[in-house]
Every structure is written in C-alpha cells, then in structure tokens.
Amino acid sequence: MNNDIEKILYSADDIHEVAKKLGKQITADYADKNPLVVCILKGAILFMSDIVRQIDTYCELDFMSVSSYGNAQVSSGSVKIIKDLDVSVEDRNVLIIEDIIDTGQTLQTLVDLFGHRKAKSVKICTLLDKKERRVKAVKPDYIGFKVPNEFVVGYGLDYLGHYRNLPYVGILKPEIYSEN
Ligand SMILES: O=P(O)(O)OC[C@H]1O[C@H](OP(=O)(O)OP(=O)(O)O)[C@H](O)[C@@H]1O
Numbered sequence: 001m002n003n004d005i006e007k008i009l010y011s012a013d014d015i016h017e018v019a020k021k022l023g024k025q026i027t028a029d030y031a032d033k034n035p036l037v038v039c040i041l042k043g044a045i046l047f048m049s050d051i052v053r054q055i056d057t058y059c060e061l062d063f064m065s066v067s068s069y070g071n072a073q074v075s076s077g078s079v080k081i082i083k084d085l086d087v088s089v090e091d092r093n094v095l096i097i098e099d100i101i102d103t104g105q106t107l108q109t110l111v112d113l114f115g116h117r118k119a120k121s122v123k124i125c126t127l128l129d130k131k132e133r134r135v136k137a138v139k140p141d142y143i144g145f146k147v148p149n150e151f152v153v154g155y156g157l158d159y160l161g162h163y164r165n166l167p168y169v170g171i172l173k174p175e176i177y178s179e180n
Pocket residue numbers: 040041042043044066067068069070075098099100101102103104105106107158
C-alpha cells in the first residue's frame with residue numbers, strides 16, 4: 001500500500017506536532033465550557049483520536065457519520081447523514097473535528113444543522129484546509145495545514161475506501177487512478 005504513494009505531504013511527526021499545537025489552543029479556549037467534541041466519520045477518525053488526547057479540559061465526545069463523495073473524487077453536492085449524534089446539541093458548545101474541508105459543503109450543512117438545533121456555539125477544527133476548491137464560505141477556527149488543490153489520501157482520507165490507515169497524508173501515483 002505504501003508503494004502506491006507518490007509523495008508524502010505531512011508525515012506522522014508533522015501531524016503529531018500540529019495536533020499538540022491545536023490541542024493547547026483548544027484547551028485554553030474551552031476551559032470550563034465542557035464542549036461536545038464531534039467527530040465526522042469516517043474521515044476524521046484518526047485526527048479525532050489524536051487531538052482529544054491533546055485536550056486537557058473536561059469534554060464529551062460524540063460521532064456523526066456523513067458522506068457526500070461516495071467513491072468519487074468530486075463531491076456529489078448532497079450531504080447524506082448516515083449516523084446522527086447520540087446526544088442533543090441544544091445549549092452546548094460544539095467543536096467539530098474534520099479531516100478536510102474541500103468544497104465546504106459538508107461543514108456548511110453541519111454548521112447550519114447544529115445552529116438549527118440551537119447549539120450555543122459551533123466551531124470547526126480541521127486537519128486540512130483545501131481553500132482553493134471552496135464553494136461554501138466555511139471558515140475553520142483551528143487549521144492543521146493548508147493543503148494544495150490535489151486529491152490527498154491517508155490519515156483517515158480514502159480513495160475508493162482504501163488508504164485511511166496510512167499514518168501520514170500523501171498523494172497517490174497517477175497510475176493508481178488510471179487502474180480504476
Ligand atoms: O468540503 P467537502 O467538499 O464537503 O469535503 C469534505 C468531506 O468529504 C470527505 O468525506 P466523505 O463524504 O468522502 O465521507 P468519509 O469521511 O466517510 O470518507 C471528508 O472526510 C470531509 O468530511
């Protein structure tokens with residue numbers, strides 16, 4: 001599987017360092033706020049598990065599964081909720097954890113939804129921000145890395161369901177796409 005990677009953009013060490021830095025900021029910003037930290041499955045699973053271990057204040061965790069890409073490299077534009085949260089966001093300080101903001105359609109849908117459900121505040125922490133492709137004006141509050149306009153895989157991000165388990169973020173060799 002590692003052989004399919006053309007270039008590593010962010011190594012496991014790079015990601016660990018950035019999670020530490022963001023965790024410190026989140027700890028300071030959310031002291032005494034008991035945030036509801038929401039992982040957007042599946043992509044954010046690895047980032048969630050790393051970032052919450054860097055947050056040194058009381059918080060609760062919940063998980064939501066949404067999908068808009070399926071097996072494609074471009075968003076279908078419609079965001080499907082596959083699994084909703086277990087708890088109510090009403091009057092809660094919600095911190096959304098994402099792997100990547102690309103067009104912004106996923107996050108825009110969720111920010112609108114949590115607002116509609118009367119969350120007290122909604123902030124976004126994303127490992128990657130692919131700003132060039134934005135069609136919705138979503139602004140993350142915590143950003144790991146600004147990523148170039150390329151399809152990336154690893155550390156939660158998939159191509160056809162694979163590569164989520166790579167410990168780093170990289171770009172696939174062009175022949176991998178032509179084989180599919
Ligand atoms: O900003 P956008 O253009 O909406 O793209 C970003 C979203 O797309 C990917 O999820 P996907 O829908 O592929 O589901 P997955 O997390 O289960 O892979 C990614 O994990 C983000 O959640």
